[in-house]
Amino acid sequence: MEVAVAAYLEHLHGERGAAGNTLASYRRDLRRYRAFLAGRGVGDLGAVTPALLAGLVPALQSGGDGEPALGDASVARTLVAVRGLHRHAVLAGLVRHDPAATLRAPAPAPRAPRSLTVADVDAIIAAAGAPGTPLADRDRTLLEVLAATGARISETVGLDLADVDLDGRTVRLRGPGGRERVVPLPGWATATLRGYLAEVRPTLAVDPVAVFVNARGGRLSRQSAWTVLVRAAERAGVSDHVSPHTLRHSFAVHLVEAGVDVREVQVLLGHASTATTQRYAPAGHPGGLPGGGDR
Numbered sequence: 001m002e003v004a005v006a007a008y009l010e011h012l013h014g015e016r017g018a019a020g021n022t023l024a025s026y027r028r029d030l031r032r033y034r035a036f037l038a039g040r041g042v043g044d045l046g047a048v049t050p051a052l053l054a055g056l057v058p059a060l061q062s063g064g065d066g067e068p069a070l071g072d073a074s075v076a077r078t079l080v081a082v083r084g085l086h087r088h089a090v091l092a093g094l095v096r097h098d099p100a101a102t103l104r105a106p107a108p109a110p111r112a113p114r115s116l117t118v119a120d121v122d123a124i125i126a127a128a129g130a131p132g133t134p135l136a137d138r139d140r141t142l143l144e145v146l147a148a149t150g151a152r153i154s155e156t157v158g159l160d161l162a163d164v165d166l167d168g169r170t171v172r173l174r175g176p177g178g179r180e181r182v183v184p185l186p187g188w189a190t191a192t193l194r195g196y197l198a199e200v201r202p203t204l205a206v207d208p209v210a211v212f213v214n215a216r217g218g219r220l221s222r223q224s225a226w227t228v229l230v231r232a233a234e235r236a237g238v239s240d241h242v243s244p245h246t247l248r249h250s251f252a253v254h255l256v257e258a259g260v261d262v263r264e265v266q267v268l269l270g271h272a273s274t275a276t277t278q279r280y281a282p283a284g285h286p287g288g289l290p291g292g293g294d295r
């Protein structure tokens with residue numbers, strides 16, 4: 001084992017020109033690997049098997065063998081060192097087989113998107129433009145509907161007039177695969193949408209059915225709606241990677257933090273699985289509902 005590790009590090013230094021910091025990292029990673037093998041009674045590189053290596057990633061992630069637990073990036077880096085060691089040992093004739101050829105790091109867990117505070121959401125909506133101009137009023141209404149329903153951007157720009165029930169305070173959303181769901185619209189968003197449909201949309205609309213239209217009267221595109229949000233976030237000073245999905249995530253977080261059952265949030269978001277919804281509930285997020293109104 002010592003011979004194989006020393007030969008590999010020398011190869012990295014002499015033939016590949018690895019820098020001192022790189023060599024130090026490889027040496028540290030291979031020390032962890034040797035500790036893993038020693039903890040299982042293996043001292044010869046030729047005795048390592050794929051079945052033994054199947055336990056390497058869990059061991060690195062959980063710690064043990066006198067070594068601390070590692071995060072995803074450190075695990076991936078250690079596996080690079082381990083694969084390189086075994087590959088070099090085969091090429092150098094020190095062992096006959098490479099048990100690490102198919103060793104791969106697990107895919108990292110998806111990160112939940114950034115969540116905005118209620119104050120951030122309100123600031124973005126307020127920054128949709130100077131009130132009184134048709135496009136600014138349309139933009140504010142668009143952002144209120146996004147924030148109030150947790151809808152996808154495609155679902156929001158796909159709204160038709162027939163999908164809106166102002167008296168019942170609901171909108172019908174069409175999600176992926178044509179799946180439909182009816183979600184409640186808070187009073188503050190209902191009032192804004194009512195005013196937009198009665199006073200603003202008639203000055204813009206040519207499209208006979210679309211709720212949100214562009215300056216030429218056609219249905220507002222997904223890309224244009226995205227731009228509306230990004231520009232409002234910039235004007236509000238909340239421009240750190242804000243996207244329509246940020247509003248959707250924030251909607252879910254606010255509900256869960258306010259005590260709404262995750263299964264109800266799942267229905268509102270149109271998720272097929274509760275497991276998908278669980279990632280929308282990080283701890284420590286301030287509660288409340290955007291817009292300062294009722295639900």
